[in-house]
Amino acid sequence: MFDNKKILIGNWFIKVAREEINDEILLFSTKKSVSFVSIQDSINSIMDGAPKQYSPSFAWTERNNTRYNLAESEKKVLAYQYVSTNGYTIYLLDSHNINIINEIKNYKNKNKNIIIISANNYIYTDFSRSMLHLHIDNEINLKSDFIHPQYIKNLQHIISNNMNPPKITYTDRYKYYLEFLPIVKIIQSNNFNVIREFISFRLTASSYLNASLDLLLHDTSYHENKFVLDDLIDADIYLLRTHRILTSRLAIVIYRLSFFDLSANKTQIGLFFKKELNVKSTTINLNNLNIEFINEDLSTKSFRGYDLRSPVQTEYTIRVEIAKKLLKAGVDIKIITKATKLVLSKIL
Numbered sequence: 573m574f575d576n577k578k579i580l581i582g583n584w585f586i587k588v589a590r591e592e593i594n595d596e597i598l599l600f601s602t603k604k605s606v607s608f609v610s611i612q613d614s615i616n617s618i619m620d621g622a623p624k625q626y627s628p629s630f631a632w633t634e635r636n637n638t639r640y641n642l643a644e645s646e647k648k649v650l651a652y653q654y655v656s657t658n659g660y661t662i663y664l665l666d667s668h669n670i671n672i673i674n675e676i677k678n679y680k681n682k683n684k685n686i687i688i689i690s691a692n693n694y695i696y697t698d699f700s701r702s703m704l705h706l707h708i709d710n711e712i713n714l715k716s717d718f719i720h721p722q723y724i725k726n727l728q729h730i731i732s733n734n735m736n737p738p739k740i741t742y743t744d745r746y747k748y749y750l751e752f753l754p755i756v757k758i759i760q761s762n763n764f765n766v767i768r769e770f771i772s773f774r775l776t777a778s779s780y781l782n783a784s785l786d787l788l789l790h791d792t793s794y795h796e797n798k799f800v801l802d803d804l805i806d807a808d809i810y811l812l813r814t815h816r817i818l819t820s821r822l823a824i825v826i827y828r829l830s831f832f833d834l835s836a837n838k839t840q841i842g843l844f845f846k847k848e849l850n851v852k853s854t855t856i857n858l859n860n861l862n863i864e865f866i867n868e869d870l871s872t873k874s875f876r877g878y879d880l881r882s883p884v885q886t887e888y889t890i891r892v893e894i895a896k897k898l899l900k901a902g903v904d905i906k907i908i909t910k911a912t913k914l915v916l917s918k919i920l
């Protein structure tokens with residue numbers, strides 16, 4: 573009856589009603605202008621579906637600006653970008669506001685659930701916490717309601733009936749949450765089709781980012797022609813699946829689409845993958861590696877990439893490996909557990 577995203581959003585509000593803190597930020601995005609009045613009406617209506625024994629008071633209060641050294645004019649602007657209840661805090665971002673963004677990133681409201689409204693084509697891109705995302709343009713009523721009344725009724729039904737959340741595997745999370753694609757898990761599990769599905773989804777099914785191919789592909793050797801691009805990406809995924817070689821250009825596309833950061837440079841992306849994959853990018857020549865490759869685009873020249881033919885090590889596996897070596901060298905087990913932050917059973 574209800575799709576998974578709707579049930580996940582309903583369960584986000586169920587936790588609010590129970591006075592629990594959600595791990596994820598709830599993000600509503602729209603290309604339109606919205607007012608706090610319409611936001612207030614919609615959110616309060618959603619919470620009308622909460623069981624009375626769980627329903628906290630949702631009286632709205634304006635933010636306290638005294639902690640900021642701001643001019644009065646700036647404070648008036650901020651007052652329309654931040655509203656707090658005793659159950660959650662809502663931030664309206666329709667332009668880049670350093671004070672608001674730093675407050676969200678620093679997670680000053682640790683005892684609050686956070687809702688972000690990204691309006692007027694503004695794209696919020698800090699993913700220090702996963703974000704459960706709904707692009708609401710199709711859910712906005714023509715009468716200027718923030719969310720369509722029928723969508724609200726569906727959420728009310730989910731909340732009032734305390735519907736259980738669906739089980740979302742790590743390979744499907746990109747359909748519901750904004751967060752980095754778990755590339756290490758995908759490589760370890762040999763589930764490479766997820767990469768193709770993720771890229772297609774981000775480019776076509778997600779309305780949050782109007783991905784300009786020119787920006788997305790800069791600093792890569794990918795071709796902007798869609799049919800050529802699709803073939804090259806498929807070939808790069810085949811190379812990763814079959815020979816455990818991740819091309820730098822594919823890594824760049826994965827990173828930019830994951831973080832919605834089309835301006836991310838090669839150095840920034842390289843450092844990220846070096847940390848995630850525990851391997852540096854290097855110049856690769858398939859002929860030198862005796863690898864026959866179906867794609868002439870890379871078969872006839874050298875290119876940058878990550879050679880993952882040795883097992884990809886995560887930070888956790890590295891710590892386990894170090895702990896075992898320290899134990900073998902005679903280091904006291906208490907010192908090892910303290911230094912590596914591993915439980916005893918993982919070391920012995």
